[in-house]
Amino acid sequence: MRIGELARRAGTTTRTLRHYESLGLLPARRAGNGYRTYDEDDLRLLRQIRVLQEFGFGLEETRPFVECLRAGHPAGDSCPASLEVYRRKLAELDDCIARLRHVREEVGTQLARAEREVAALRAAANVPGGPPAQCALAPPDTGTPPNAESPSDTEMEPSTP
Amino acid sequence: MRIGELARRAGTTTRTLRHYESLGLLPARRAGNGYRTYDEDDLRLLRQIRVLQEFGFGLEETRPFVECLRAGHPAGDSCPASLEVYRRKLAELDDCIARLRHVREEVGTQLARAEREVAALRAAANVPGGPPAQCALAPPDTGTPPNAESPSDTEMEPSTP
DNA sequence: GCTGGCCTTGACGCCCACGTCAACGTCTAC
DNA sequence: GTAGACGTTGACGTGGGCGTCAAGGCCAGC
Structure with a gap:
């Protein structure tokens, strides 16, 4: 899928995705025409990032979770580094x-x-404001x-x- | 007193005072040579600002307090506008x-x-999970x-x- | 061929409370 | 007269997470 679709499915913007890529947080493959290409796994990574963001995590703090997922672990918080961030x-x-x-x-x-x-x-x-005002x-x-x-x-x- | 002394007495910097002046928050009179000139009242205003800052107030939020003091009231929070900010x-x-x-x-x-x-x-x-490792x-x-x-x-x- | 929708990179803007540097003027002391 | 401590304005930088153009490439449908 291309960047626009991923953005829509994750409820974010293409600008945000490009920003994440510029940080090396969510790199994209490229199609022959130079378009960014993503798959379902990228969507999972992105959702992991967004959830943590809503918790007030900075983008750098989400990195261990993302790398953990990319490393093939079942969840972003399956790795010690993620637990440390928690x-x-x-x-x-x-x-x-x-x-x-x-x-x-x-x-x-x-x-x-x-x-x-x-x-x-x-x-x-x-x-006058007040009664007896003892x-x-x-x-x-x-x-x-x-x-x-x-x-x-x-x-x-x-x-x- | 000049800007350096005021800054020292208030525990802040000259840059900060110039910044406040640029916002119209703490205007200064000028000596013949162009130097900013402050008095004890300015010190009080400044201290009011700093106290509120430490409470996490934005500079704009301190304005009612400062204006209240400048209007001759005994305290920065003697005015309704300040109470509203509180x-x-x-x-x-x-x-x-x-x-x-x-x-x-x-x-x-x-x-x-x-x-x-x-x-x-x-x-x-x-x-093995490790020995008892108490x-x-x-x-x-x-x-x-x-x-x-x-x-x-x-x-x-x-x-x- | 042309319109319109998607995509690309690059670069500046924003918010906030200043920090930091530059280039220069002013005053005091020696 | 000269060093040095103070003052002046102006302008850019910082951090975080993007928003918002701008100028152009790519592709589908008519």
Whole structure:
């Protein structure tokens, strides 16, 4: 089959296939007229690549899987090198998830603090906004780096004529 | 103060500051000789930018915070626009974390399956699989980048005549 | 013969936050 | 006056995975 058909069957583009070939990831035989020629095995390789891509693997990380398949193994992950990539990826994922969770917590904390401060400023400016608003007056601490003061407006523009 | 000093005090580079200026994020006054001139407020803006950057905010996402500070507010997140960015970022983070966890689970499953299959293949090939090899030399796994020897083949070469 | 659809290579564009280099101006100290 | 530390603008490079032309070859059907 030619490049267009392979691309269609794999749900990708010819540009992508040429790119893979330029990396030596998915080399193609050539017909007499110079056209690239692929077979069903190439489709399998390509599908292996795409699946890993969706998992966030870089193209280079898919190489062991592809070479494993090309070496005649039943699956791309039948080879030790592929398992190693799996393990490295797991470690990366764990690390990444941990960092993101940390950031998420930080940002969540900042948002909560900022919302409290905005509410406090609004209350201090006797903006109707709230009923009794018992606990008014700026919570003194809880880790507030900025100096909470200058209660007047609360919107962007400094000038409120 | 001039650009070099600001960069040093903020732990960044002059190139970065020029980049921020080119985005209109941190404009500088100019001295008679054309040198950029900054003050303590600029340092605060810059620190705000850097903190958000470490949280993974894009430069454009820091803009509301910077403008809020420049508008005279006590903190970069004293303005509604900044709070909106916080919230959007939280949603993004949640989404990203969820996707990563899903992928992590998938990859973990694939690894476990592949390891089982490899073990099955090895057993079927009546490979001695090695002695008890309890805790001998070389920790069995837990992230051993180098290929811990080859008990027999199980390497890339198909050669299974 | 001609149109249209497929194919080829080559090369630049994109996104993002800068790094790096070049060629040159400015100021201070000796 | 000269070294050297700082500053200036401009432009290209990086990494990843392609998208998007451009200019042309090959082949089938009418």
